Amino acid sequence: MENKAAVRFTLGKQSSMAPERNRGEPDGKEKEEGEEIDGVRLMYLANEGDLDGIRELLDSGIDVNFRDIDDRTALHIAACQAQTDVVSLLLQRGANVESKDRWGSTPLADAIYYKNHDVIKLLEKHGAKPLMAPMHVNHAREVPEYEIDPKELDFTNSVDISKGTFCRASWRGTEVAVKRLGDEVLTDEDKVRAFRDELALFQKIRHPNVVQFLGAVTQSSPMMIVTEYLPKGDLRLFLKGKGALQPMKALRFALDIARGMNYLHENKPAPIIHRDLEPSNILRDDSGHLKVADFGVSKLLTVKEDKPLTCQETSCRYVAPEVFKNGDYDTKVDVFSFALILHEMIEGHPPFSAKQENEVPQAYASRERPPFKAPAKHYAHGLKELIEDCWNEKPAKRPTFRQIITRLESIHNSFSHKKRWKVRPLKCFQNLEAMLKKDHSSPSSHSSSSRSTGGI
Numbered sequence: 001m002e003n004k005a006a007v008r009f010t011l012g013k014q015s016s017m018a019p020e021r022n023r024g025e026p027d028g029k030e031k032e033e034g035e036e037i038d039g040v041r042l043m044y045l046a047n048e049g050d051l052d053g054i055r056e057l058l059d060s061g062i063d064v065n066f067r068d069i070d071d072r073t074a075l076h077i078a079a080c081q082a083q084t085d086v087v088s089l090l091l092q093r094g095a096n097v098e099s100k101d102r103w104g105s106t107p108l109a110d111a112i113y114y115k116n117h118d119v120i121k122l123l124e125k126h127g128a129k130p131l132m133a134p135m136h137v138n139h140a141r142e143v144p145e146y147e148i149d150p151k152e153l154d155f156t157n158s159v160d161i162s163k164g165t166f167c168r169a170s171w172r173g174t175e176v177a178v179k180r181l182g183d184e185v186l187t188d189e190d191k192v193r194a195f196r197d198e199l200a201l202f203q204k205i206r207h208p209n210v211v212q213f214l215g216a217v218t219q220s221s222p223m224m225i226v227t228e229y230l231p232k233g234d235l236r237l238f239l240k241g242k243g244a245l246q247p248m249k250a251l252r253f254a255l256d257i258a259r260g261m262n263y264l265h266e267n268k269p270a271p272i273i274h275r276d277l278e279p280s281n282i283l284r285d286d287s288g289h290l291k292v293a294d295f296g297v298s299k300l301l302t303v304k305e306d307k308p309l310t311c312q313e314t315s316c317r318y319v320a321p322e323v324f325k326n327g328d329y330d331t332k333v334d335v336f337s338f339a340l341i342l343h344e345m346i347e348g349h350p351p352f353s354a355k356q357e358n359e360v361p362q363a364y365a366s367r368e369r370p371p372f373k374a375p376a377k378h379y380a381h382g383l384k385e386l387i388e389d390c391w392n393e394k395p396a397k398r399p400t401f402r403q404i405i406t407r408l409e410s411i412h413n414s415f416s417h418k419k420r421w422k423v424r425p426l427k428c429f430q431n432l433e434a435m436l437k438k439d440h441s442s443p444s445s446h447s448s449s450s451r452s453t454g455g456i
Contacts, residue, residue: 009043009068013080013114015105039066046074046090049083054090064093071101079107079123082116087123097128103150104222144196146203148215148226153178161229166294168229176214179225179294199225201267209260211283211293227293235290235341236279244348247378251412254342256290257282258408261338262401264295265331273330277337278318279344316357317350321364322395332395338404339390340370346383347374367393380415382407 042062045053054074058064065073075095078086087107091097100106108128111119154170155178161168166177202213217224232238235253239245245253257277264272274281274295281294320336322329340351351370352360369391372384386407392398399407 007040008070009040012047015101015103038062042066042074043077046078046086047081049086051085051089058093064090064095073099075107076110079111079119080114082119084118087119091126097126146199146215148217150217150220175229177227177229181223207263209256209291211291230283230285232284234280235282239279245345247380250345253290255408258401258404260292261334265401271331274334277334278315316360324361332398335390335398339387343370343387346378380411382411
């Protein structure tokens, strides 16, 4: 078991992937604690190149793979400082050549970053493999425009957001959402090629109802996707707190989603299929409007698989039945999901909430659909029919999002028109009644009436 200190070794060169921080002398507290901990002393001696001191410490039983609070080891330090003899000694004593610090940097990655060529050769001789991303290019001019330097991403106060798929980080002083892509899902050349094409597409996407792609890390591992961060959270949490929405609000939200999805589906030369459209992948901006998020990437990593989708990969409650079959599907899978989200906004609970997650796909395959239980007045004229059309068993019979937008706008206008006319006549009658009462109680009115009568 490796020992780990609660102190940070701050002398010398820092990790090649660490955020920029003070590279000067450590503060007094860290220095004092470092002198009391033999593990940190080992790192100090590696920094200084003191071979005899290192041997003495290791002979006394100090763990050669001791880590500081940043998970850095003496081998990391020696690799940064070009201490080739120290690297050799540590490797002979069992140092882990592939040890990663908290930012994912290995001793070899540090040696490459600081151009310590002799150390690079020595580490590679002992089996070290470079942290080479599958999309790595050999020349600087080939680096894509969307590339973000991972050292600019600060995860110090990072927290998981959006189902844990994304985490919050800071980039150049701005909060962003970052999705880390596991190396294991990017080992297939076809997937990597598709992912590269999709990233080139993402940087061109501009729509008020689609979360903005800011860039990606593709030249080092782990690879990451960086998007705008929306602090108001996702639609799932909003609905959980609010329950059933007022019809007008549900219609406005539905239009936001439909407009974002229509933009993706009408992309040229090929549509972007979300395939995982659900409330947790729809975010709220500062103005209260909705934005479609986490689109395309999950599809690209799995759409060409030979096996059907499983409930471990996505929420089964919002997925069209054809997605779970081992066959082709198109943009209409997103229309099916949209119907379920719209139904949930009006009913106030997720589709088939009484069923277990893994039971829902079978219900859809058996042509079951969530029941309409909300009062009829909550379903504006034509809205229930629209939902039923969108979750039609046959994908070809489901409307496109462009058609959905037209129908939603018509329903919205009709509903708001009726609402205005329900209020206006009432106000008119109230005003008339007030005028009559005032006129009836006015003294001048009575005297005038008396004079008129007396003159007859």
